[in-house]
Amino acid sequence: MKNYLLVLTLFMFLVQGIHAQNTEAIVQQIQNEATENSQLENLAHELMDVVGPRLVGTPQMKKAHDWAVKTFSQWGIQAENQQWGTWRGWERGICHIDLVAPRVVTLHGRQLAWSPSTSSKGITAGVVILPTVADSLAFVRWLPQVKGKWVCVSMPQMTGRPDYNWEEFATETSFENMKQQREAQEKNWNQNIRNTGYTSRNINEALEAAGAAGIIQSRWSKAFGANKIFSASTEKIPVLDLSLEDYGMLYRLAANGDQPEVRAVAESKELGRVPTFNTIATIKGTELPEEYIVLSAHFDSWDGGTGATDNGTGTLTMMEAARILKKVYPNPRRTIIIGLWGSEEQGLNGSRAYVEDHPEVVENLQALFNQDNGTGRVVRISGQGFLHAYDYLGRWLSAVPEDITQHIETTFPGNPGRGGSDYASFVAKGAPAFSLSSLSWSYWNYTWHTNLDTYDKIVFDDVRNNAILTAVLTYMAAEDPEHTSREKAVLSIDPRTGEQREWPTPREPNREGGKN
Incomplete structure (x- = not known):
């Protein structure tokens, strides 16, 4: 009996050692691909410079969705545009404003x-x-x-x-x-x-x-x-x-x-009701295909600039992470979904519609990673109120290169997000969804919803770090032998009201938006 236990113990150590070596090898391949064959600059040019801003209901938004599907397909990743509603169709035209007197x-x-x-x-x-x-x-x-x-x-x-x-x-x-x-x-x-x-x-x-x-x-x-x-x-x-x-x-x-007198030509076109979409890409799991990791970013933007840091950089992070994973980890244990959501700017409508339309993903979600707030490297991750989030997020983060994690502060169990970005649509349903929150880079003043939110504000070194972080976390979540816990923590007291916080409740999407 003692010999049996000894052999079993040695076998377990051997398996753990092999797994650790395999993890190290995959993480190294992720790093190498991200740094030596980065596609970020090309993707940013195509999305921000060629496609341009992505206001919901515009032809540019549809062009962006089609571009994303084509790009995923070129990488061998199945993708499609899933309609979730309609919006007021509108297209910006020539705008020229002159002072003509005095x-x-x-x-x-x-x-x-x-x-x-x-x-x-x-x-x-x-x-x-x-x-x-x-x-x-x-x-x-x-x-x-x-x-x-x-x-x-x-x-x-x-x-x-x-x-x-x-x-x-x-x-x-x-x-x-x-x-x-x-x-x-x-x-x-x-x-x-x-x-x-x-x-x-x-x-x-x-x-x-x-x-x-x-x-x-x-x-x-x-x-x-x-x-x-x-x-x-x-x-x-x-x-x-x-x-x-x-x-x-x-x-x-x-x-x-x-x-003073002003002369202005400000042409635009009303296009009636137009369909609205989420772009959904999928890398099918091999062992647990009905369990999911979601890479999440909103695809739409306001159109004062070209939506570079809100949320072009989040989109680039998730697309680049998916490209890297498809190359170095093509057969994940669990299914990996990339969700590029429409109409986040008008109330998280695309992601709220998705959680309504795909309850099977919500019910079997291993984790969702969302990136939204600017071009900076990720510096904060919260457990979003899930009691045991530290257990699994801690395991996954331990595999991320130290030069990335050294910048990240974590809060466990934290409080659930109530809005602000698309992870909140999943959290409200009790699903483990996490925001990868970025360093500011003067986001709120300079680029958030401004005319200066353009390609030149992207800090590609930071976005590259975020793509590596996302890819490693996704790999670890996909391979984890345990399914993540959804047990909720007792929430903290709201200092503004003095009352205990309550878990957010799901909100319905606006599927017929933009009406006059």
Whole structure:
């Protein structure tokens, strides 16, 4: 009996040793492929430069889905576009904005997403600014003055320099004085908007109803040259966003009685209802094909830039990880799914639809890895409220090269994500889904939903690290002899409410979106 136990023990040590050696070999192959044969730069060029921004409901979004399917197929990975709903179809056209009086200069700006079109001749009109009013009756009396005019609806910024620039060069007294003046300006502006009886969200509707020719805004992102670019809220008149610099000039001209005129050609096309998709690629498992690891990233973007860091880099991470795995680990134990989701920006609609339409994946999910928030290397991973997440994530992370894990802070068990990106759609269903959260690289100010979110902001060394991390975690999750636990931890107290947090509940997707 003793000899039998000794032999069994030696055999187990031998098996573990062979497995460890095999893991080391696979991880080394992943690293080599990622560094010596990286496809990231080529993929980024094709997606950001050639396809461009990926606003849901646009031909560019469909072109991106088709490009992804073709690219996966070239790597020998089965892929398809799965329709989950429809959206308002719209296509951006030529946009050119000029100040034509009191002098001529081309202005830096663009029409917003889903903006109504001008004619090919454009609109030439004077400019008015919102008045200071005592109450809503005073605003109603003023409203007829907008007829046939461009209306400036944003607060002009008193400085175009970010705070960090002031901190570096200004005297302490000057910096504090600027902040006090800005705070007072913002307070007065917000109060005046309330006095009109409207909010910044619905005042455009009143201006349109009063006969305005168009709306001009500027949503500065508190960074040099960056504006937040979202959607228009009008039905018939165009909405333009101007740079801080040009908007400030235009506002001052109007405020000082210099009678500015603006000519704008802002063409676009309404395309009716169009189908919306998720791109789903699959590397079929060999031993446990009905258990799944999902590589997750949202595919859509806003269209002020080209969606490079939101979420082109997350998309590149997952596609490159899949390419590498197909090459060095072509026969995974469990099935690997790559989900490139549509309409995340309008409420996680693509991933929420997927969890509704594919309960078998949710029920048998080993793990999901999602990357969204920018181009930086991954620095945070949370257990998302799963009590035993440390047991399996810890095992998987131990195989990741130290030069990658040394930057990562983990929180276990953590709290479940409630939104923000597509992993939350799965967490709400009680499935183990994890966010690979990135270093900032000034994401919120410079590239998140701005006109500067372009190819040149990608930090490819960091994205390469993220592709290696994702590929290794996926390999380890696919090979793990144990299935991951879904036991939920007792959640922490919410410091804002003083009450214990509750697990998030699933939300239905908007499958018929973008209606006027």
